[in-house]
Amino acid sequence: MPIRVLEPKVISQIAAGEVVERPASVAKELVENSLDSGATQISVEVKGGGVSLIRVVDNGSGIPADEVELAFGRYATSKITGLGDLETILSLGFRGEALASIAAVAEVELVTCAAGEPTGAYLALKGGEVTGRGRRGRSPGTTVSVSNLFRQVPARLKFLKSPATEASHIANIVSRYALAFPEVRFSLSLDGRVTLRTPGSGRLVDSVAEVYGLEVARNMLEIKAQNYNGKAGISELTVSGLVGSPKIGRASRDYLSIFVNRRWVRHRALAWAVEEAYHGLLMTGKHPVAVINLALPPREVDANVHPTKTEVRFRDESAVFGAVQRAVRQTLVELAPVPRISEVAGRPAASTAPRPPLWPQAGVGGGVVSVPASPTPALTLPVLRVVGQLLASYIIAEGPGGLYLIDQHAAHERILFEQVRERWSRREIEVQRLLEPAPFEVTPHQAEVLEGHLERLSEFGFAIEPFGERTFLVRSVPAVLAGRDWLGAIREILDAGGGEGWEEKMLVSLACHGAVRAGQVLSDGEMREMVRKLEREFGRS
Numbered sequence: 244m245p246i247r248v249l250e251p252k253v254i255s256q257i258a259a260g261e262v263v264e265r266p267a268s269v270a271k272e273l274v275e276n277s278l279d280s281g282a283t284q285i286s287v288e289v290k291g292g293g294v295s296l297i298r299v300v301d302n303g304s305g306i307p308a309d310e311v312e313l314a315f316g317r318y319a320t321s322k323i324t325g326l327g328d329l330e331t332i333l334s335l336g337f338r339g340e341a342l343a344s345i346a347a348v349a350e351v352e353l354v355t356c357a358a359g360e361p362t363g364a365y366l367a368l369k370g371g372e373v374t375g376r377g378r379r380g381r382s383p384g385t386t387v388s389v390s391n392l393f394r395q396v397p398a399r400l401k402f403l404k405s406p407a408t409e410a411s412h413i414a415n416i417v418s419r420y421a422l423a424f425p426e427v428r429f430s431l432s433l434d435g436r437v438t439l440r441t442p443g444s445g446r447l448v449d450s451v452a453e454v455y456g457l458e459v460a461r462n463m464l465e466i467k468a469q470n471y472n473g474k475a476g477i478s479e480l481t482v483s484g485l486v487g488s489p490k491i492g493r494a495s496r497d498y499l500s501i502f503v504n505r506r507w508v509r510h511r512a513l514a515w516a517v518e519e520a521y522h523g524l525l526m527t528g529k530h531p532v533a534v535i536n537l538a539l540p541p542r543e544v545d546a547n548v549h550p551t552k553t554e555v556r557f558r559d560e561s562a563v564f565g566a567v568q569r570a571v572r573q574t575l576v577e578l579a580p581v582p583r584i585s586e587v588a589g590r591p592a593a594s595t596a597p598r599p600p601l602w603p604q605a606g607v608g609g610g611v612v613s614v615p616a617s618p619t620p621a622l623t624l625p626v627l628r629v630v631g632q633l634l635a636s637y638i639i640a641e642g643p644g645g646l647y648l649i650d651q652h653a654a655h656e657r658i659l660f661e662q663v664r665e666r667w668s669r670r671e672i673e674v675q676r677l678l679e680p681a682p683f684e685v686t687p688h689q690a691e692v693l694e695g696h697l698e699r700l701s702e703f704g705f706a707i708e709p710f711g712e713r714t715f716l717v718r719s720v721p722a723v724l725a726g727r728d729w730l731g732a733i734r735e736i737l738d739a740g741g742g743e744g745w746e747e748k749m750l751v752s753l754a755c756h757g758a759v760r761a762g763q764v765l766s767d768g769e770m771r772e773m774v775r776k777l778e779r780e781f782g783r784s
């Protein structure tokens with residue numbers, strides 16, 4: 244084929260792919276526009292995982308009637324006039340690509356009214372082409388309705404996950420911006436169910452309570468806004484926000500939100516800086532709950548790395564990194580005088596982390612037996628005699644080759660994993676009814692995943708039912724979790740989301756949360772029983 248320049252329509256569709264990856268990208272861009280317009284109220288309505296409908300209504304500045312069509316042009320923006328403006332502006336948008344991109348891959352209806360205009364304006368587009376325009380009454384503000392997303396782009400549609408999963412990503416984005424803008428009243432409804440509503444009080448802790456629940460909000464510590472004037476070359480760098488006390492550590496990394504000049508960003512180094520500040524305070528496998536706000540002069544940060552603007556670069560990354568780490572660490576040390584968790588050498592790691600099988604080396608002296616949850620170890624276990632327990636974490640046993648140290652959590656986890664997997668394969672998971680049904684709160688993201696998985700959870704023994712907007716009631720749990728941290732197991736599973744390999748994750752989680760912990764004292768009988776089961780599992784046949 245000869246070289247030729249692509250048709251404008253094809254160009255926009257290709258470009259749109261970078262901005263609109265999935266329904267949550269649409270929600271993100273529309274909410275950012277509403278925030279840039281100075282709105283104090285933003286409501287997001289979602290149907291069918293955002294593919295059928297995403298509607299964002301705000302009470303912001305509105306778009307002047309004579310600019311409405313221009314707003315949908317590529318690279319059409321009211322926020323900058325040149326690259327130089329990026330040194331000073333603080334708006335979330337500036338590339339002028341979002342509305343054009345969305346219109347290229349969906350049907351869009353816009354109703355807007357700018358302050359001072361007698362009536363509002365209406366514009367409808369389909370596949371980037373205007374299909375209707377006119378006047379419409381509306382109070383000042385803007386409503387953008389996006390429907391049938393990707394209908395013309397089957398390749399994208401195919402890559403989307405289930406509606407529940409896509410909706411949970413939208414809930415995630417809206418929750419983040421609710422945390423970044425506590426002075427704005429947000430509401431989010433998914434298929435008619437209100438899953439998030441923030442008061443717009445201006446207090447971050449109120450938003451945290453709505454997004455993560457009261458228990459988390461009560462355990463948040465305030466970072467004393469620190470100014471790092473002049474330090475390491477950055478003048479006017481401020482770190483503020485809330486960090487969770489180590490006791491509310493979560494099994495997922497999703498509870499850490501970092502905002503740079505109120506833009507939600509993904510930044511591995513910064514996330515790592517926050518995790519580092521918790522070093523020695525959080526249990527292995529747990530991650531912090533935290534909302535970190537960084538404010539610095541726009542010239543110090545570049546948000547123009549990617550069309551989605553979720554990545555940023557700092558002119559002086561190490562200064563920013565250091566400031567975040569100091570601010571978080573100081574808050575934790577001053578406000579949460581929690582005892583450090585003593586790390587036992589070779590402590591069992593988080594259940595889901597891949598763990599190398601550490602079987603005793605052949606030859607002298609036994610070794611540390613750390614039994615992984617899924618891969619089958621290469622060596623077999625001889626008949627063992629239990630000698631005792633070490634550090635309340637290891638079973639000491641004697642075998643023909645010498646002494647064995649058996650990691651009690653890992654060993655029990657392995658035994659339970661085999662047991663539940665076997666029962667699951669026969670659909671005979673044992674169920675334990677709770678004496679009293681237990682209510683528990685979930686995040687909007689978790690609520691969405693949960694709604695979509697109630698039935699599958701019940702197959703594993705969790706009888707859970709909705710009990711208010713963001714509260715659910717647990718009536719029964721799998722018997723392996725009776726008396727154990729079943730709530731932790733549910734949270735872990737919900738944070739992992741749905742999708743592929745869900746059953747396997749569920750089994751691993753049941754085994755992990757059902758297993759005895761490091762630090763738990765075991766009776767001789769319990770240890771013998773465990774070793775006997777291990778022998779049966781891994782013994783020479």
Ligand code: ADP
Nearest residue numbers: 276280314320321336337338339340341342385
């Ligand atoms: P950008 O946000 O990068 O400027 P967009 O394509 O998202 O580009 O929006 C184009 C323009 O449309 C914006 O610059 C703004 O002037 C206007 N606009 C979009 N959404 C809104 C809104 N909710 N309220 C007011 N103006 C809006």
Ligand code: MG
Nearest residue numbers: 272276336341
């Ligand atoms: Mg925008």
